[in-house]
Amino acid sequence: MFAKEDRLIRINLYTAFIALALGAIFGLLQALARAPAIKLAIPFMDYYRALTAHGVLMALVFTTFFIIGLMLFGAIRSLGIPLHSLALGWLGYFLMLVGTLAAAVVILIGKATVLYTFYAPLQAHPFFYIGATVLVVGTWVIAAEVFLTYHRWRHANPGLPVPLMAHGIMVTFILWLIATFGVAILMLAMLIPWSLGLVNRIDPLLARTFFWYFGHPLVYFWLLPAYIVWYTVMPKLAGGKLFSDTLARLSFIMLLILSTPVGFHHQFMDPGIAWGWKYSHTITTFAVAFPSLITAFSVAASLELAGRARGGKGLLSWIGKLPWGEPAFAAIALSMILFAFGGAGGIVNASYNLNTVVHNTTWIVGHFHLTVGSAAALTFMGSSYWLLPAVTGKPLRWRGLAVAQAYLWLIGIVIFSTSLHLAGVLGSPRRTADVTYGGSPVAASWVPHINLSAIGGIIMFISIVVFSIVALGTILSSRRQTAVIPLAEALSGPGKSTGTLDRWWLWIGIAVILVLMAYAA
Numbered sequence: 001m002f003a004k005e006d007r008l009i010r011i012n013l014y015t016a017f018i019a020l021a022l023g024a025i026f027g028l029l030q031a032l033a034r035a036p037a038i039k040l041a042i043p044f045m046d047y048y049r050a051l052t053a054h055g056v057l058m059a060l061v062f063t064t065f066f067i068i069g070l071m072l073f074g075a076i077r078s079l080g081i082p083l084h085s086l087a088l089g090w091l092g093y094f095l096m097l098v099g100t101l102a103a104a105v106v107i108l109i110g111k112a113t114v115l116y117t118f119y120a121p122l123q124a125h126p127f128f129y130i131g132a133t134v135l136v137v138g139t140w141v142i143a144a145e146v147f148l149t150y151h152r153w154r155h156a157n158p159g160l161p162v163p164l165m166a167h168g169i170m171v172t173f174i175l176w177l178i179a180t181f182g183v184a185i186l187m188l189a190m191l192i193p194w195s196l197g198l199v200n201r202i203d204p205l206l207a208r209t210f211f212w213y214f215g216h217p218l219v220y221f222w223l224l225p226a227y228i229v230w231y232t233v234m235p236k237l238a239g240g241k242l243f244s245d246t247l248a249r250l251s252f253i254m255l256l257i258l259s260t261p262v263g264f265h266h267q268f269m270d271p272g273i274a275w276g277w278k279y280s281h282t283i284t285t286f287a288v289a290f291p292s293l294i295t296a297f298s299v300a301a302s303l304e305l306a307g308r309a310r311g312g313k314g315l316l317s318w319i320g321k322l323p324w325g326e327p328a329f330a331a332i333a334l335s336m337i338l339f340a341f342g343g344a345g346g347i348v349n350a351s352y353n354l355n356t357v358v359h360n361t362t363w364i365v366g367h368f369h370l371t372v373g374s375a376a377a378l379t380f381m382g383s384s385y386w387l388l389p390a391v392t393g394k395p396l397r398w399r400g401l402a403v404a405q406a407y408l409w410l411i412g413i414v415i416f417s418t419s420l421h422l423a424g425v426l427g428s429p430r431r432t433a434d435v436t437y438g439g440s441p442v443a444a445s446w447v448p449h450i451n452l453s454a455i456g457g458i459i460m461f462i463s464i465v466v467f468s469i470v471a472l473g474t475i476l477s478s479r480r481q482t483a484v485i486p487l488a489e490a491l492s493g494p495g496k497s498t499g500t501l502d503r504w505w506l507w508i509g510i511a512v513i514l515v516l517m518a519y520a521a
Contacts, residue, residue: 005076006391008089012069013387015097016062016380017471023057024464026050031416031457036436036447038454047433048113055116056107059218059372061100064135066380067225068096068142071169073387074228075146077485078165081156084148088141095138102131115431117215118191120207126195133187136180143173161494162502164245165487168228170504171252176221178260178511182213205272212263213519220259220288222372226339226379227251229332230299233386235488237329238322240306245493247298249501251291257511258288261518268355278352281518285350292343299336305491327402327470328486331382334410335374342370345421360431362450363424366417373417378409381467388474389483397473401466408463416456423449 029050032040042050072089076082083089105127106112112124118132150162150170162170190202190210231248235241242248264281267273304318312318323329345367348354358364385396396402420428428435428446435450437443500506 002076002082004086005072005083005089008083008086008093009069009073009391012065012072012093013384013391014475015093016064016066016069017384017468019057019061019065019100020377020464021468023054023062024461026054026057028457028461030054031454033433034435035451035454037451045108045110046113048115048431049107049110051431052113052115053104053107056103058377059116059222060132060135063222063372063376063380064139065096067172067221068092068139070225070229070380070383070387071146071172072142073391074165074169074232075149078163078169078232078487079149079153081149081153083145084152085145088145088148092138092141092145095141096135097138099131099134099136099138102127102134104131106131117211119211120191120194120202120204123195124191126192129187129191129195133184133192136183136187139176140180143177146170146173161499164242164248164490164494165228165232167249167502168224168231168252171256172221172224172228174504174508174511175217175224175256175259178508178515179214179217179221182210186210186214205270208267208270209263209273209519212266213260214263216262216266217259219371220255222376224252224255226335226376227255227295229379229383230295230336232488233383233486234299234329234332234336235302235306236486237326237332237386238303238306240302240309240488242488242490243298243301243305243492245490246501247294247493248490249494251294251298253501253507254291254294255288256507257514258284258291260511261514262288264518265350265355268352269359277518282350282352284514284518286347289343289347296336296340302488302491303333325403327396327399327406328382328385330403331385331406331409332379334406335376335378335382338370338378338410338413339375341417342367342375345370358424360429361424362420362428362430362446362453365430366420366424369413369417369420374409374413378406378413381409382406384467384471386483386486388471389481390485392475393480393483394474394477395479395481395483396470397477398470402470405463405466405470408459408466412456412459412461412463414456416453416460419449419453419456422446423453 029040029042030047032038033042033047072083103112106125107128112128114122114124118124146169150166186207190207193199194202231242262281262285264273264278265285268278303322307318307321310321312321322333348358349364349367385402389396423446426446427442428450435443436447
């Protein structure tokens with residue numbers, strides 16, 4: 001029924017896998033180059049070029065293409081109708097691809113060593129900014145495709161609650177459009193004219209503000225698809241049902257309205273922003289933790305119900321009854337465990353006094369590798385173990401290797417992230433090629449942790465190599481099977497309150513009002 005759509009989905013997923021593999025290579029090179037015990041010379045490029053390539057490939061390219069593939073799959077499967085226009089979907093993909101290639105070329109030739117955050121006054125070649133802009137425009141085209149498909153479904157099904165997976169997908173794209181408004185202004189009104197020489201200078205503080213208007217909701221563009229999988233797929237993989245459909249929708253809506261007005265907590269150390277604005281964003285940052293807590297409760301309850309249905313007794317023995325030997329379940333469940341620690345670190349980052357200790361240290365690097373590097377990336381890799389069979393019609397190859405991949409990632413990320421957290425508390429700065437500072441006695445305290453982080457990085461790289469082998473083996477397999485899509489039923493809901501949670505204009509209006517209060521009041 002969806003053969004043509006599946007081709008579009010597959011090409012997005014395959015592009016994401018290529019970006020993941022390339023990003024992993026640059027990540028390994030960085031880890032080995034920074035470790036004083038190894039001090040690998042990165043071939044053909046300097047450290048900062050490799051760092052930029054790693055950040056852009058992992059945080060922007062891999063995540064975006066995979067999310068687009070997952071969201072297109074979820075939209076048509078949950079709504080039960082084909083895409084509104086395949087031509088629109090392919091246009092979006094090619095815009096994203098052209099933008100990616102344009103940015104990649106200037107990074108590789110050394111004309112865009114501005115890192116993933118591309119802060120002014122660091123300046124890149126215009127093609128880097130133009131490429132990133134075209135990538136974002138491509139995602140807008142895909143968002144329009146999903147909205148038009150949803151509109152057609154709604155017209156044919158008036159009064160019915162939106163399927164939960166489609167509800168989460170709608171929230172994801174609405175949040176993305178609100179968030180990318182900021183980066184569009186940054187690119188079109190500031191960075192592109194500046195890089196072309198049309199203006200002599202721009203305000204670095206204003207540029208950073210526009211970036212973080214976009215930069216923190218970007219985190220939830222990564223996390224919302226993971227949450228969608230946790231709510232709609234994980235209970236089924238565990239052999240149970242979702243605890244509450246309504247709680248899932250509530251968490252999605254809370255993320256929609258609270259994810260954007262939080263950017264100033266990334267700018268606690270920036271002069272020129274009044275303390276009152278930073279304080280207001282601190283409040284909203286703590287508030288945005290609530291939907292994650294709801295998610296933790298609801299998904300854990302779903303898994304407990306599944307574990308007890310499998311024969312688990314007592315307070316915790318149900319945990320051991322869960323299918324830890326199944327690739328998709330193991331990877332996604334481990335990603336949730338790791339994210340619990342990443343979320344705790346996020347509370348530290350959002351606390352002004354504690355943030356002054358860890359700001360711009362390797363603590364931050366350890367933190368976001370537990371969030372985007374685990375909650376998102378490991379969920380996406382685990383999701384591939386059921387998604388690839390669904391869109392290729394081929395069984396997952398080498399299931400034992402796939403299980404090993406998930407546990408390798410767990411071991412690697414624990415070593416890597418813990419080491420960088422400890423080094424950060426000791427004061428080790430991030431974004432530095434030489435962590436010894438020329439043999440400084442102060443730096444000697446964190447050097448052992450940086451060396452240990454390289455071991456974690458090697459294990460994580462091996463995990464991605466194993467994932468790539470499993471994915472490639474599945475794609476190239478000649479065997480065929482009819483895949484079962486593991487969408488969970490809800491134990492509770494959707495109830496009467498679901499109608500309110502599906503009123504998009506109400507929640508979009510509230511989200512926009514909060515943004516205006518946070519940035520323009």
